[in-house]
Amino acid sequence: MSEPVLTVQDLRVRMDTARGSAEIVNGLSYSVAPGETVAVVGESGSGKSVSVMALLGLLPKQARVSGTAVFRGRDLLRMRERELRAVRGDGVGMVFQDPMTSLNPVLTIGRQLTEGLLAHRRVSGKKEARERAAQLLADVGLPDPRGALDRFPHELSGGMRQRVVIAIALSGDPALLIADEATTALDVTVQAQILDLVARLQDEHDTGVVWITHDLGVVAGIADRVLVMYGGRCVEDGTVDDVFERPAHPYTQGLLGSLPQLHDDEPGGRRRELVAIGGTPPPPTDLPPGCVFWPRCPVRGHERCATEQPPLTAVGTAAGDGSGGGDVPHRAATFYDAARDAGEVGA
Structure with a gap:
């Protein structure tokens, strides 16, 4: 290398x-x-x-x-x-x-x-x-x-x-x-x-x-690799395949869920609604004490997110090893397994 x-x-x-x-x-x-x-x-x-x-x-x-x-x-x-x-x-x-x-x-x-x-x-x-x-x-x-x-x-x-x-x-x-x-x-x-x-x-x-x-x-x-920024902080990073196919942070999931797809039908022929991220980003002079995305987060999977800044940590992948499928780790700033709840925010 x-x-x-x-x-x-x-x-x-x-x-x-x-x-x-x-x-x-x-x-x-x-x-x-x-x-x-x-x-x-x-x-x-x-x-x-x-x-x-x-x-x-x-x-x-x-x-x-x-x-x-x-x-x-x-x-x-x-x-x-x-x-x-x-x-x-x-x-x-x-x-x-x-x-x-x-x-x-x-x-x-x-x-x-x-x-x-x-x-x-x-x-x-x-x-x-x-x-x-x-x-x-x-x-x-x-x-x-x-x-x-x-x-x-x-x-x-x-x-x-x-x-x-x-x-x-x-x-x-x-x-x-x-x-x-x-x-x-x-x-x-x-x-x-x-x-x-x-x-x-x-x-x-x-x-x-x-x-x-x-x-x-x-x-x-x-x-080759992606860093997702929100409120001045990196909330997720990893290979482009990991981040796009298995987004782990609710913000990343919201960004990807807002993209129109060529084949965007749900089972039964229904059109999938595009996901909108509610609210607005916080001003840089008044960032929240915990996760910067907490005020807009649709999941709020862990109460610690409201008061503590979650560090970037390895998250689960399809293989379950947290490695991103290679030498580049897949990480997200979260206290909970957001990948498990991806369906809740339309990823």
Whole structure:
């Protein structure tokens, strides 16, 4: 087993707000192996994007970040700004949510692509940088890559801009790619092309990928492992097969139960009703003392959940060994056997 590209342990992010201290991320831990895709899923406001932006020092100054995030033997959270600049775009590439706002509207595509190549000394001069930039655009499937170098972001479609952002993220041959809602607002055809592109480039370069999304359909097609976040905490993790086929936490069960299925009939020909999770997520300034999902939980299988934070523990699988069917454990933050009661919440 190769060494992980990234190992995150007990990541915590807090911010001071007008309403008090907000716990945005609380005790997140995971690792990413070379060539592996780890998906982080959850509702808006669950802390997904903040958790990855904290790794690269991209949060506001009032954010207080603790824990460890070891990349290539060094802790990203202990690096100074100058050291982080050497990592951003070189060792770690990041695809942000909206390509129109992450690209500079007054600079050409070529200028924005060559900037990182020259800054990280990946090329010997501007001419070589331009050739490399054209090759990168060709690699991501952009039509007329040389002509695109002299165009501005507003002259490209949404799918083309997303390809440019991915090309920029991959320009330094990163060992780790972070994709934050990389296919949001794209039509399904372009989305499929982007997913195929990332998978192909990942296979060629053995790049580890952290994919941030709320789209469970995307997760099912690309991920090796899944982390489910709610209220800034990981409530379940495991292989994509374990989490999707045997969800153990009521929140995960609710998310999967809300997805429409192609064959969604119950016995007798009745249509299965989609499951809705009642209530709203708690504000990060006023999290409940126990399980963060307790106020909305339809099961409430153990009273301790109301007052104590349940730790991530191994849960039963089809084989009953709690191992997730392989080397990756299937864990859920619960005091009871939620897998046994999956039928109660429509999983």
